[in-house]
Amino acid sequence: MPVTDARTVPAAPLEAVNDFVVKFANVNGSGSASANELFARAILRMGVPVGPRNIFPSNIQGLPTWYEVRISGAGHLGRRGGVDLMVAMNPQTWDDDIAEVDVGGYLFYDSTRPLAATKMRSDITMIGMPLTEICNSTWADPRQRQLFKNILYVGALAALLRIDMGAIETLIAEQYKSKPRLLEPNVQALRMGYVYARDHLPAIGLSVRRSNAVGDRIFIDGNRAAALGCVYGGATVCAWYPITPSSSLAESFQNYCHKLRIDPASGRRRYAVVQAEDEIASIGIVAGAGWNGARAFTATSGPGISLMSEIIGLAYFAEIPMTIIDVQRGGPSTGMPTRTQQADLVACAYASHGDTRHVLLFPEDPHECFEFAASALDLADRLQTPVFVMSDLDIAMNQRLCAPLAWSETNRYDRGKVMSFEQLEAGTDFGRYKDVDGDGIPWRTLPGTHPTRGSYFTRGTSRDAYARYSERGRDYVDNMERLLRKFDTARSLVPPPVPNASHRPTTWGAIYFGSTAPAMREAVESLEQAGLAMDILRVRAFPFSGAVREFIESHGPVFVVEQNRDAQLRSLLVDDFGLDPARLVPILHFDGTPITARFIVGAVKAYAHEAGMPT
Amino acid sequence: MTWIAKPRLHHPTLARNSLGYTRRDYEGKVSTLCAGCGHDSISAAIVQAFWLMDIAPHRVAKLSGIGCSSKTPDYFLGPAHGFNTVHGRMPSVLTGANLANRSLIYLGVSGDGDSASIGLGQFAHAIRRGVDMTYIVENNGVYGLTKGQFSATADPGSVSKKGVANTDGPLDLVGLALLLGASFVARGFAGDKAQLVPLVQAAISHKGSAIIDVISPCIAFNNHAGSTKSYDYVREHNEAVNQLDLVPSRNEITVDYAAGETVELAQHDGTFLRLHKLREDYDPHDRIGAMNYLHEHQARGEVVTGLLYVDPAAQDLHAGLETVETPLNLLSEAELCPGAAVLEHINSSLR
Numbered sequence: 001m002p003v004t005d006a007r008t009v010p011a012a013p014l015e016a017v018n019d020f021v022v023k024f025a026n027v028n029g030s031g032s033a034s035a036n037e038l039f040a041r042a043i044l045r046m047g048v049p050v051g052p053r054n055i056f057p058s059n060i061q062g063l064p065t066w067y068e069v070r071i072s073g074a075g076h077l078g079r080r081g082g083v084d085l086m087v088a089m090n091p092q093t094w095d096d097d098i099a100e101v102d103v104g105g106y107l108f109y110d111s112t113r114p115l116a117a118t119k120m121r122s123d124i125t126m127i128g129m130p131l132t133e134i135c136n137s138t139w140a141d142p143r144q145r146q147l148f149k150n151i152l153y154v155g156a157l158a159a160l161l162r163i164d165m166g167a168i169e170t171l172i173a174e175q176y177k178s179k180p181r182l183l184e185p186n187v188q189a190l191r192m193g194y195v196y197a198r199d200h201l202p203a204i205g206l207s208v209r210r211s212n213a214v215g216d217r218i219f220i221d222g223n224r225a226a227a228l229g230c231v232y233g234g235a236t237v238c239a240w241y242p243i244t245p246s247s248s249l250a251e252s253f254q255n256y257c258h259k260l261r262i263d264p265a266s267g268r269r270r271y272a273v274v275q276a277e278d279e280i281a282s283i284g285i286v287a288g289a290g291w292n293g294a295r296a297f298t299a300t301s302g303p304g305i306s307l308m309s310e311i312i313g314l315a316y317f318a319e320i321p322m323t324i325i326d327v328q329r330g331g332p333s334t335g336m337p338t339r340t341q342q343a344d345l346v347a348c349a350y351a352s353h354g355d356t357r358h359v360l361l362f363p364e365d366p367h368e369c370f371e372f373a374a375s376a377l378d379l380a381d382r383l384q385t386p387v388f389v390m391s392d393l394d395i396a397m398n399q400r401l402c403a404p405l406a407w408s409e410t411n412r413y414d415r416g417k418v419m420s421f422e423q424l425e426a427g428t429d430f431g432r433y434k435d436v437d438g439d440g441i442p443w444r445t446l447p448g449t450h451p452t453r454g455s456y457f458t459r460g461t462s463r464d465a466y467a468r469y470s471e472r473g474r475d476y477v478d479n480m481e482r483l484l485r486k487f488d489t490a491r492s493l494v495p496p497p498v499p500n501a502s503h504r505p506t507t508w509g510a511i512y513f514g515s516t517a518p519a520m521r522e523a524v525e526s527l528e529q530a531g532l533a534m535d536i537l538r539v540r541a542f543p544f545s546g547a548v549r550e551f552i553e554s555h556g557p558v559f560v561v562e563q564n565r566d567a568q569l570r571s572l573l574v575d576d577f578g579l580d581p582a583r584l585v586p587i588l589h590f591d592g593t594p595i596t597a598r599f600i601v602g603a604v605k606a607y608a609h610e611a612g613m614p615t
Numbered sequence: 616m617t618w619i620a621k622p623r624l625h626h627p628t629l630a631r632n633s634l635g636y637t638r639r640d641y642e643g644k645v646s647t648l649c650a651g652c653g654h655d656s657i658s659a660a661i662v663q664a665f666w667l668m669d670i671a672p673h674r675v676a677k678l679s680g681i682g683c684s685s686k687t688p689d690y691f692l693g694p695a696h697g698f699n700t701v702h703g704r705m706p707s708v709l710t711g712a713n714l715a716n717r718s719l720i721y722l723g724v725s726g727d728g729d730s731a732s733i734g735l736g737q738f739a740h741a742i743r744r745g746v747d748m749t750y751i752v753e754n755n756g757v758y759g760l761t762k763g764q765f766s767a768t769a770d771p772g773s774v775s776k777k778g779v780a781n782t783d784g785p786l787d788l789v790g791l792a793l794l795l796g797a798s799f800v801a802r803g804f805a806g807d808k809a810q811l812v813p814l815v816q817a818a819i820s821h822k823g824s825a826i827i828d829v830i831s832p833c834i835a836f837n838n839h840a841g842s843t844k845s846y847d848y849v850r851e852h853n854e855a856v857n858q859l860d861l862v863p864s865r866n867e868i869t870v871d872y873a874a875g876e877t878v879e880l881a882q883h884d885g886t887f888l889r890l891h892k893l894r895e896d897y898d899p900h901d902r903i904g905a906m907n908y909l910h911e912h913q914a915r916g917e918v919v920t921g922l923l924y925v926d927p928a929a930q931d932l933h934a935g936l937e938t939v940e941t942p943l944n945l946l947s948e949a950e951l952c953p954g955a956a957v958l959e960h961i962n963s964s965l966r
């Protein structure tokens with residue numbers, strides 16, 4: 001076997017234990033995804049937190065794809081920014097990939113074919129290993145050559161980074177439990193990579209050391225967690241239309257139901273999933289089911305929300321419970337759609353024609369995807385209105401280390417104000433749109449409840465408190481004002497914001513939400529070290545609670561950090577509280593990649609610099 | 616025929632069906648449509664059909680889209696919940712309602728604009744899925760509610776009230792429903808209640824998507840000479856293939872028809888459809904034959920009415936989805952939530 005030659009000497013190679021970023025550059029469809037995941041999981045098994053992220057194209061095979069792994073003993077699961085070790089397996093993207101490595105960093109590549117000196121960098125460590133050559137001389141089958149090349153580099157990385165081979169082999173054994181025939185060659189390839197690297201490659205300054213910083217946390221993607229939340233929350237009807245990055249949510253719901261929702265006596269299903277012909281039909285099905293008393297949801301992304309808007313508006317006015325999980329992506333059309341953004345806030349908050357306002361929930365990770373999917377079903381029934389769970393691609397399609405999913409046996413579904421046969425029989429006054437107790441939420445009846453009482457004709461807005469057809473202005477205004485009261489009631493029912501005060505007194509504050517959370521927390525830590533202390537508040541729902549207003553009033557400047565161009569959360573804050581927009585300083589990241597801690601730090605420091613503060 | 620047998624009482628509305636309901640119990644609010652509108656005749660046929668079938672009105676859910684036709688559910692079956700949805704989307708909303716509670720009877724009312732123009736996709740896909748419903752299209756060839764524009768069912772050459780001739784090709788919902796695999800396809804005429812009431816009855820007792828296209832003249836915008844959806848035109852060109860009765864399984868009906876002219880079809884719910892064939896060559900079990908027949912007569916300018924196709928053994932969406940018999944909206948928390956112990960197990964598989 002040839003000995004690797006390509007090592008140029010940089011000035012000061014990076015040194016780090018349990019705190020660095022590895023990025024894999026691959027070709028989509030080459031089987032790299034499962035090898036890369038194996039790498040991340042092995043580190044987790046060593047008790048060291050990792051935050052992996054896929055950056056993938058919207059095709060199945062051939063285009064570049066990246067997998068970035070944040071390794072952080074301190075538990076930072078967001079993107080830090082920058083790359084310490086690049087695993088450059090895609091010649092197409094070589095130039096960009098090599099440029100991305102931090103000075104003093106490392107680049108691991110396939111050295112089978114010699115590379116021109118102009119393709120190298122002298123300020124990083126280049127580590128070449130003849131992967132293709134090893135594969136070609138070991139396996140005859142082209143498919144095996146391709147697949148084992150991936151395992152080979154995982155073995156090599158294990159040697160370079162001192163990852164526990166036992167942890168990797170255990171994971172491979174678990175993966176091929178039902179296919180023992182595949183176990184042996186995979187382990188063989190892994191060991192081959194390990195031995196080669198140990199014997200031929202230089203030692204590097206990055207390493208993983210066993211720790212116990214993972215605790216009882218689980219490793220799951222947001223879509224699966226949200227799907228489980230829908231199962232636990234009692235959803236029985238799911239209607240959807242395939243769209244990345246939401247499809248795996250509906251598919252997971254179906255899979256989990258198949259295991260957890262079969263009637264033992266009859267073998268029949270306690271759920272219905274319909275893959276509809278489009279998003280209009282999906283939301284129509286959800287509306288019909290919600291009207292008729294079943295817990296129903298759809299999972300979609302921005303383009304789907306656009307198509308659903310008319311029926312979402314109808315549901316707002318007709319007061320129909322429905323849960324919409326919007327897994328946000330860059331839009332429109334194809335391409336950027338497989339990138340992440342938080343850019344549907346305004347579209348969802350005010351979806352549809354006429355005066356509408358909708359409840360939005362902002363999960364930060366899979367744990368909250370589970371929790372909020374279940375509570376959205378409760379809130380929708382309680383408030384009789386559409387409720388949105390605003391996930392995004394970053395949370396939904398990447399596995400994330402998070403607190404275990406939690407369900408208390410004392411949880412009870414809140415079915416809201418549904419008038420029963422007994423209540424109707426006892427002569428309880430029923431006005432479908434009547435506010436009987438001041439919270440703006442009326443009672444409803446379900447079709448078929450009582451032979452002579454409680455039926456009504458559901459329509460948009462032309463009705464009075466007893467659902468009688470009316471085009472009187474007074475009736476319209478009363479109804480619209482009641483809907484606002486109902487929205488105010490929602491304020492106290494939605495998940496409250498989570499504050500995080502700085503260790504030092506400060507007037508500086510930042511508001512953030514959703515998938516920005518891990519990068520934000522890391523940014524705040526590093527800003528504090530740089531002398532810029534900041535209180536932060538994570539909002540978890542729209543409408544906002546009074547605590548959000550108090551935070552804004554007691555701080556200045558207040559940054560609003562989000563992943564869209566138009567500062568959409570800031571717009572909602574300004575609108576909901578009637579604020580002077582100048583009070584809120586936007587920090588906006590919207591290039592389609594998840595926001596990084598370094599980006600936030602840079603933006604805050606730039607502000608401080610402009611304000612004439614020493615940074 | 617049984618359905619027109621006048622009750623012996625002097626006030627026909629006070630006659631009671633086996634559940635003790637009078638026809639009045641199946642009525643709704645006073646119609647606000649134009650006097651003479653075909654849609655009102657269809658509402659009357661719906662009232663009659665449900666009364667005759669001894670169905671408690673509150674066990675029906677009536678849904679519609681938007682249009683004059685879609686307003687009508689407010690004018691019949693007052694004790695039933697109704698839902699005036701949005702334009703062209705009734706089929707999906709009805710599908711969802713049906714998934715939530717399979718124990719109710721679903722009646723969808725729509726117009727030709729609602730189903731053949733904006734809602735053509737949903738019309739097609741609800742049929743493909745076999746949603747158990749009676750789907751009535753009140754077809755007048757125009758948009759009544761928006762004042763007389765042509766709809767997609769208007770025939771080329773038909774002239775609007777403003778004198779504009781339609782040049783676009785027509786969509787025939789009956790032909791489409793046959794093509795899409797609907798398990799019950801019929802056409803009626805608002806002006807022929809004798810034919811329409813039993814068609815509605817048969818559709819209600821059918822398990823699956825039952826489509827009835829009812830020619831329903833719009834007297835405000837499409838009842839003039841030159842229109843192919845006017846009362847006069849349809850009366851002159853009506854080609855009925857059969858007349859039918861719906862025979863409830865519990866009632867022994869002793870009407871005699873000569874062999875060869877009558878076919879009895881057992882329905883899923885135990886009732887029988889008794890078809891009196893007006894055309895010897897017509898077989899309502901033959902989908903392809905029905906399509907041919909339809910097209911031949913269409914080419915001659917004739918409007919074929921009657922029960923064109925039925926598959927008495929049809930199955931509905933719930934059969935395909937294998938849902939439990941208990942309506943999904945009645946399942947308890949214990950039946951839906953897998954509980955904390957199962958979740959703990961799932962958690963441990965994710966470490």
Ligand SMILES: Cc1ncc(C[n+]2csc(CCOP(=O)(O)OP(=O)(O)O)c2C)c(N)n1
Nearest residue numbers: 682683684702726727728729757758759760
């Ligand atoms: C999205 C949308 N577009 C347009 C309209 C306006 N509109 C109301 S009814 C109607 C046509 C109804 O025609 P049809 O279904 O044939 O009913 P008819 O009034 O003839 O019974 C239209 C276009 C609407 N309500 N919604």
Ligand code: SF4
Nearest residue numbers: 649652683759833834
């Ligand atoms: S406009 Fe036409 S369809 Fe509408 S109510 Fe009048 S007659 Fe009927």
Ligand SMILES: [Mg+2]
Nearest residue numbers: 726727728757
């Ligand atoms: Mg019409």
